[in-house]
Amino acid sequence: MSAWPRAAELGLIGCHVCGQVCSMTDADDGALACPRCGSTLHRRKPAAYARCWALLIAAFLMYIPANILPIMRTASLGDIDDNTILSGVVELWVKGSPGLAVIVFCASIVVPMLKFLALGTLLISSRRGSNWARRQRTQLYRLVELIGYWSMLDVFVVALLTALVRFGYFSLVEPLPGVVFFGLTVVLTMFASMCFDPRLIWDGKEDSDD
Amino acid sequence: MDLSPPDATTDATAAQALLICEHCDTVHRRCPLAKGEVAECARCGAVLERCRGLGANTLLALILTALLVFAQATLWPIVTLGLNGQHVDATLWDVIHTMWTDHSQVVAVLAALTLFVFPLCKIFMLGWLLLYARSGRRAPGFRLLMVTLHRLGPWTMSEVFVLGALVSIVKAHLYFDVQPDPGIYAYAALMLLITIFAGVDLTRLWDETREEAP
Ligand SMILES: [Zn+2]
Ligand SMILES: [Zn+2]
Numbered sequence: 001m002s003a004w005p006r007a008a009e010l011g012l013i014g015c016h017v018c019g020q021v022c023s024m025t026d027a028d029d030g031a032l033a034c035p036r037c038g039s040t041l042h043r044r045k046p047a048a049y050a051r052c053w054a055l056l057i058a059a060f061l062m063y064i065p066a067n068i069l070p071i072m073r074t075a076s077l078g079d080i081d082d083n084t085i086l087s088g089v090v091e092l093w094v095k096g097s098p099g100l101a102v103i104v105f106c107a108s109i110v111v112p113m114l115k116f117l118a119l120g121t122l123l124i125s126s127r128r129g130s131n132w133a134r135r136q137r138t139q140l141y142r143l144v145e146l147i148g149y150w151s152m153l154d155v156f157v158v159a160l161l162t163a164l165v166r167f168g169y170f171s172l173v174e175p176l177p178g179v180v181f182f183g184l185t186v187v188l189t190m191f192a193s194m195c196f197d198p199r200l201i202w203d204g205k206e207d208s209d210d
Numbered sequence: 211m212d213l214s215p216p217d218a219t220t221d222a223t224a225a226q227a228l229l230i231c232e233h234c235d236t237v238h239r240r241c242p243l244a245k246g247e248v249a250e251c252a253r254c255g256a257v258l259e260r261c262r263g264l265g266a267n268t269l270l271a272l273i274l275t276a277l278l279v280f281a282q283a284t285l286w287p288i289v290t291l292g293l294n295g296q297h298v299d300a301t302l303w304d305v306i307h308t309m310w311t312d313h314s315q316v317v318a319v320l321a322a323l324t325l326f327v328f329p330l331c332k333i334f335m336l337g338w339l340l341l342y343a344r345s346g347r348r349a350p351g352f353r354l355l356m357v358t359l360h361r362l363g364p365w366t367m368s369e370v371f372v373l374g375a376l377v378s379i380v381k382a383h384l385y386f387d388v389q390p391d392p393g394i395y396a397y398a399a400l401m402l403l404i405t406i407f408a409g410v411d412l413t414r415l416w417d418e419t420r421e422e423a424p
Contacts, residue, residue, distance in 0.1 A: 004253050006235045014230025017360045019259075019413045021228045021237075036416060037357050076385065088381075096380045104377055138233050138254040149364050152324070156367075156374030157381070159321055163300040163308040164291050164382060171293060171385070175314040183317050190364060198233040202254070 006202070013041050045197040049127060052195045056119050059188035062181045063112060069178035072158045076171045084178060085109065085154060107153040108182075115151075115189045118144050119196060129204020141198045148193055151186045155179055226417065229258045260411035269410065270340040276403045277333050283368075283396035284326065288375055292387035299391060302326065324367040332366055335359055336407075339415060348419045359412065369404055372397045 007014055011024045018037040032041045070082035083091070085108050093101035118140050125132065158179045165173040229238045231251040243249060243261035251258055264272075287299035300308075302325060309318035335355045342349035349355070375394055382388050 004236045004238075007230045007237050008235060010237055012228070012230065012237060014232060014235070016232055017357055018416045019229065020416070021226075021230055037353055039357060092377070092381065095384050100377055100380050103373070107373075134234075135254055138256070142233070142256065145364070149367055150370055150373075152320075152367050152370045153374050153377065155317055155320065156371050157377045159305045159309050159314075159317055160288070160300065160374060160378040161382060162312060163305040164289060164298060164378065165386070166298060166308075167293050167296055175309060175312050175317065180314055180316045183320050187320070198254075199235045202234040202236075 008043060013043060015039060015041060044199055044203075045195060048195055048197040048200060049123060052119065052123055052192050055188050055192035055195060056116065056123075059185050059192060060116060062185040062188060063116075066178055066182035066185050069181065070176045071154065071178035071182060072161065073174040073176055074165070074172070075174070082176065085182065088154070088157075104153060104157075107150045111147055111151045112185060112189065115144055115148060115193065119189075119192055122196060122198075122201065126200040126203070131204070134201055137201050138198050141193070141196065141201070144193050148190050149186070151189075152183070155183045155186070231256050231258060257411075259414065260409065262410045262414070264406075264410070266340050266344045269407075270337065270344060272403060272406060273333060273337045273340060276400065276407075277337065279396050279399045279403065280329060280333060280368075283393055283400050286393035286396060287391040288393040288397070289379055289382070290389040290391055291382055292389070293385075301393060324365055325371055328362055329366045329368055332359065332362055336412075343415055343419050346419055348421055352419070356412070356415065366404075368397065369401045372401050 007021075013022050013024050013032070014020070015022065015034040015037060017039040018034060020034050020036040022032070022035065022041060024032070024043070033039065034041055067085055070084050072083045072088070074081045074083065089101050089105045089108070092104060122137060122141060125137065158173075158175050161173045162175050165171055227240050229240050229249070230236070231238065231254060233256040234251060234254040236251055236253045238249075238251065238258060240259075241249065243259065245261055246263040248260045249258040250256065262269075284302050287301050290297055290299040292298075302321075306318050306322045306326070309315070309321060335358065339349050339352065339355055339359075342352075372394075375397065379388050379390065
């Protein structure tokens with residue numbers, strides 16, 4: 001047994017919701033409820049690989065139209081202009097403030113891409129039981145959890161501008177389908193990272209890093 | 211290894227002496243924490259538990275402030291736009307309503323849930339729990355509320371909306387006169403309160419409160 005015992009080795013199980021430590025006895029996985037908060041206890045989240053992959057692929061399928069389709073139409077005095085996520089960033093960079101453009105670029109493009117790459121890497125490496133950079137991979141997972149929802153930024157920007165800019169024929173902002181796809185991408189990637197179980201990173205081959 | 215698996219139902223105190231890291235499943239002995247201290251997992255670096263520097267009374271006061279600020283943020287207009295003497299302003303409800311009527315119902319529902327329903331639920335539930343936790347008691351419905359609060363987790367996005375408002379102001383400023391309205395300041399204050407609450411480890415309420423004898 002290694003220096004730091006793991007719950008599964010000791011026949012223990014920790015409640016995700018309230019932190020209660022329970023003994024596993026011989027009950028089947030999934031049939032046990034936390035004595036303190038009543039949540040179902042799982043040694044590992046059920047079907048983590050299948051669910052996470054499914055949600056991640058669905059999110060990626062939504063992400064393609066989210067980037068190709070325009071997210072917002074601005075019309076002023078008959079002059080119609082359709083904006084995609086990327087062209088919105090460029091416009092902000094050229095005309096507005098480059099600092100804010102960088103923030104929007106990170107939230108709308110870097111963060112979703114990072115989530116796809118990070119979750120994909122975590123899924124593949126955990127499935128192989130790899131013991132490569134386990135601590136860093138767990139940190140990567142925490143980063144994904146922490147910054148994931150900031151991608152909603154562009155969706156809120158479109159919503160606010162639509163509500164604000166409505167000067168009859170003179171000026172108008174309309175949401176276009178791209179923004180719906182983008183919103184769905186964010187929600188699906190959030191669900192995907194929730195379905196992944198970081199404990200899987202530490203399963204498999206015995207660690208050699210300590 | 212002398213760590214014997216405790217039986218949770220009969221030996222509650224032995225189970226209380228252990229912590230299991232939710233990110234790597236490592237079992238730790240629990241050490242008492244001083245105010246403001248954080249226990250981290252030795253294997254993966256996850257936060258195991260935090261001892262908040264704030265008492266239940268302070269937290270309750272902060273929650274009441276948050277409720278007040280939240281009401282202002284929701285009811286007051288956020289930004290006013292001007293063009294040729296015309297003025298248009300928007301509150302959060304205008305935002306949700308326009309998205310609903312403008313064929314983006316998915317976005318309207320997302321905004322309504324993450325900016326209004328969930329944050330409001332969080333504030334009320336926390337307030338209710340803390341009201342009783344002041345005297346070490348468990349509020350009626352404690353179990354259900356604690357589980358719901360845990361599930362709500364990342365689904366409140368007021369802080370993202372503040373940044374979104376900032377970006378919108380800069381974008382609209384290219385074409386219109388823009389005036390920030392009181393709503394945006396209320397949102398900024400709310401963001402500050404959210405940051406404070408992000409550092410509070412709520413799971414400790416399970417240990418700090420006792421079930422009332424019937
Ligand atoms: Zn529990
Ligand atoms: Zn850990």
